[in-house]
Amino acid sequence: MFRKAIVGCAQHAPWRLITGRRSTSTSTSTSVSSAVDSILLRSLKEHYEEAAKMNPPPKVSPPSPFGIVTGAMEGNGPVLKRMYGDEEISLSVMRLAHVVGGGDEDDDGINQLFVHVVVSKPGQNDSLHFLCGLYPDALGIHSVSMRPKHESQGFLAVPSKYNGPVFEDIDEKMRDSFHSYIEERGIDESLFPFLQAWLYVKDNRNLMRWFRAVGTFISGQKSAKGA
Known part of the structure; x- marks a missing residue:
């Protein structure tokens, strides 16, 4: 039943x-x-x-007359700028390992940097771009190209036209002249201490921001403005 x-x-x-x-x-x-x-x-x-709890590295100022770009710590654009006569020189930086993959870093921090230098002149439609490897005691040019001013200055931006010859295939005398050209504009190993410390702090801030953003998403809370 x-x-x-x-x-x-x-x-x-x-x-x-x-x-x-x-x-x-x-x-x-x-x-x-x-x-x-x-x-x-x-x-x-x-x-x-x-x-x-990270202890920030000792405060280092960029070599004069370079100035830190406002808001550079929060973005992916240029870090330093300066004027050289009527030329504007801007410089972006990232870890070399992030560009080529792998890379060796010892316990002292970032020892291989990748810098993107842009030289612009008033009245010129194009800018001169240098991609370089920067080390504590040296700077080496990887490529030199001309790009329209309106194009992105990002590391991974693909030029819209011929990018120039492979730098190592250029005559040695011309390569030396290009090195002298950017050194005359203050692009050399003297920039390394500042850029190394700056990247160390930026990486730490990005990591903290990432932890906070993921936690906010998972908890379902609205992210705070500017977080």
């Missing part, structure tokens, strides 16, 4: 049994998801707090 009663209930209201099973499954899934979120949020918070 008891079995018949259950069958009868199922025949008259089958959705009740199905709904009950779904509710239990959904509840269990939600509970597991909540637990996973909590673990991840706790880990993100711990790593954020650890990154916040």
